[in-house]
């Protein structure tokens with residue numbers, strides 16, 4: 714029956730590329746966000762997001778996920794406000810997803826798992842010279858997380874979905890232009906925020922996480938398109954790119970703040 718295959722699936726599902734836990738880590742990600750334990754912070758400002766579609770460079774399968782990278786040599790695609798002291802530049806966005814719709818997101822809300830999660834990765838270009846420097850600093854990065862749930866077809870996502878066959882294998886890359894990722898954000902401004910880490914190597918504790926309360930809806934075919942990507946290079950034995958999420962990490966001595974009551 715399906716139940717045992719789930720258990721089997723769970724037991725077999727490959728550990729995400731990063732170690733389960735980081736020795737000495739006190740602010741690791743992802744976490745389960747308990748809505749009732751989050752604290753409304755009236756001093757949290759609205760998040761200001763301004764992306765320039767002309768900074769969009771290419772879409773790339775790097776063997777972990779597929780990502781869309783942006784030209785970040787100027788303050789063209791930026792976020793500010795919210796919990797952030799400075800302006801952060803968009804570097805890339807990528808997704809995490811499961812082999813089936815029952816799991817796939819990295820963060821969870823009251824233990825609810827979503828089939829996928831979008832991450833928009835930004836770096837503090839006011840304080841640091843480069844993304845690589847910012848990755849090592851406590852206030853270096855800001856990642857916006859958006860949950861994807863099964864529902865209506867998502868028009869904005871389709872341009873990405875249509876490009877995926879061209880990056881089926883690891884290290885395939887294609888030009889991708891004039892895409893504005895704000896079309897992937899829910900219209901509701903509400904978010905949670907907490908101090909965390911990258912969820913892939915180098916797992917540095919340099920991320921201010923901003924997790925949107927509202928999920929965006931995508932349809933089954935769009936989710937399935939993610940699952941036809943491969944972790945493997947051409948010529949290697951094919952391994953489907955699925956379950957590329959890190960397990961939940963302990964909250965330890967952290968508070969999750971909400972921008973809403």
Ligand SMILES: NS(=O)(=O)c1c(F)c(F)c(S(=O)(=O)CCO)c(N[C@H]2CCc3ccccc32)c1F
Pocket residue numbers: 775777778780805807832834844848856910911912913914915
């Ligand atoms: N969930 S997450 O937001 O922590 C996160 C990822 F999950 C993820 F897969 C990637 S990656 O670029 O695809 C793989 C390399 O780490 C990055 N990329 C970042 C991490 C390190 C690094 C170095 C250069 C460019 C981008 C990144 C990432 F920030």
Ligand SMILES: [Zn+2]
Pocket residue numbers: 807808809832912
């Ligand atoms: Zn991610």
